[in-house]
Amino acid sequence: MAEYFGATVADIFNTMPKRFKPEEAKDVDILIGYEATGEGGGMWTAHIKHGTLTVSKVEELKGCKTTVHADAETFVGVTLGKITAIDALTSQKLRVVGDPRLLMTLLPKVFVPFTVIPKKKEINVRDILATTESRFRPDKAEGVAMNVGYDLTGAGGGQWTLQIKDGQCKVREGFADVLTVKLIMDAGVYAGMMLGTIDGTAAFTSGQVRIEGDMMAAAATGRFFHKYADPGAQEAEELICLRVTNAIDQRFASGPVMGKWFAGLREKKFLANKCPECGRTQIPPREICAICRVRVTEFVELGPAGTVTNYDLVYFASPDPLTGAGRDTPYAPIYVVLDGSTESEAFAFELKKEDLSRIKVGARVRPVWAEKPTGSFRDLIYFEME
């Protein structure tokens, strides 16, 4: 299978169950489809449902809420972070049908990032078994007594027994007289499982591993050992990425001029102030007119209705700076010249979501107020079209 950046597309999906973080996906119910084109490609689906994950290789993508399409090289590159997802999206080497935010938000949350597993040139089961006794964790195997047989077939294979008893572990060639459980698999599959390139559960489900005897005992053995580390793997430089989330509690004084504005909102009024020299109506009001450099003290009520001069139909979910959460898209801030305003003094606020599809320059809009205004920007809910 074609390798890119040292990994295949199949590697990504084979390691998915191992990289899955069920606790992060409790409230998630989504079927994601993947199509990698070109050499080494294929189609897969990942069904995340209430903390469970099912990965399937499929012939067609059916019933998926979101599908991801890319050539195999881009697919591996983006997954490994060798190609920036946003750049791949921009150049359209990567296409997402449905919600592209999934790639940036959900997936990093529910999966441990995929990394290339350095491969040993020769898979040597004996090397791995030689470390078994030293990897044993007696504290985890208190009171456990079992004999686990391994029947490893194919090149480099053989038969071994792991004897766990009295807080000790011994590895012997051949089978003990009594086996609690026997695992039968290809030596390559065993090595792959130990190296982390093959997922044990998936290998069992697909029939690559057969278990004879106490199935529960087989599942429990992993706990008794430290993970095998490939001594031939290149030691990565110690580059650590620290994750930090800042939450800042702030308070701002309005001052008397904006104080008057907020007091006006409490009475469902737009109170602008009017420059004594040029006559422009500043909304929201400001302490001085910066053009004439004079204090502005006269307040006038504008609107409440007005005319739309421009608008931003927003699809990209930027974080709401007041909460930090991604905003619900699409939404539209609109620019409005309120009735009674001077011609260059527009006002901006959000449009009612139901009116998004009808919005156009020149549309007439009116404010919709909160039931009990308190003197904050939340007093104005949105503008709606007349």
Add this chain to the structure above:
Amino acid sequence: MKKRKKNRNVAIIGIGQTSLSSHKEDQNQVEMVQEAVINALQDANLTINDIDCIVHGNMELFEMQFAPDLWHSLGSGARGKDEYRLTTGGTVGMTLVCAADNLVASGLYDTVLAVSIQKLQEGNTTGGITNMADPLWFRNLQTGALTGTTATELINEFGEERAKRAAMKYRIMMDKHAMLNPRAHRRFGLEYEQGPDLAATSPQLVGELRLIHMCSQSDGACAMILTSEERAKKGTAKPPVWIRDHIQAHREETIPNLFGYVKPEMTHHYCARKLYERNGITDPVEYFDVFEMYDPSAWWAVDWLREFFLLKGDEHLQMLERGDFDLDGRIPINPSGGVIASNPISATAMLRAAEAALQIRGDAGPHQIKREVKHALASGFGGTFWTALMMLEKDLDWQEVENG
């Protein structure tokens, strides 16, 4: 505005950049600063002992690191030297060059190092930009630097088909320039034939502003060394590039004031008009040999070309359609690939001045303009509509204009 009184002439004698990318996991901020500073010192054949003062710039709002110059002093070499830190938004990098120019021109320092850095991958750019909005009002509406209003205006003025084609022509032209610049962050290899398909299918960000139109978020650092005419004339490693003049302007007004029935003069237009006026330049397209423009999106770029060159009607579209802005055109725009290709915000505006200076020196690299470049224009941009505009010259031979 009265003519600025410059005490003495100032030359750019050293330029250093890091590569620009979104993958600088192998370097921390200090190492990036150091790489740019070392490159600038080597370019000028100087050591840090030759530097009298350092001007440092970074948009702290993005990485949320207060006083980053303290940390970065490990890479900038500021220990034991006078140092100033500037933070002016998207214009930071250009403000640094302006400030360094002023510091040398004043006579306070002979040789000044300006260094700018941004590592956007370590912060939240859109979140940071959003926090520039008035905390009492409008912050709840701000969407970072993303807006579809310019696209709407261009479509209304020139028709959907022509406006969209112009934005894509500009975008793909920038990619073609970026393909020649080995330091550029995003190099897609786009062809003009892809324009209509990309314009129709690229994900929408805001209205007709699509992903393909928008600039990147990059990591990068840039450093420049400026010195006095007296020092420069004693000999420099590379040909000196002279800073002729610069201007800055921004709006105190809230963003909605740009969208009334009557549009105020844009800061770009204001700066260009004032700068040309006081330097006796009547035809900027004819005068300048290159313009490195701070172009955060293809839509803004197309619109701003009209503002910066004081063009009327659809002159800017005609020029774009004719290929006047191509690398071998009448007035090449952004041979580097511009901000659309690479955008390490604080360094971005300095890169405009740096790339313009490299063009004058004639050693920009594969994206060097083939003709001789004698007069260069470079711009910086930031929120809330802040313009910085700079003129660079190959020869110290311009006519002083008395107009103040």
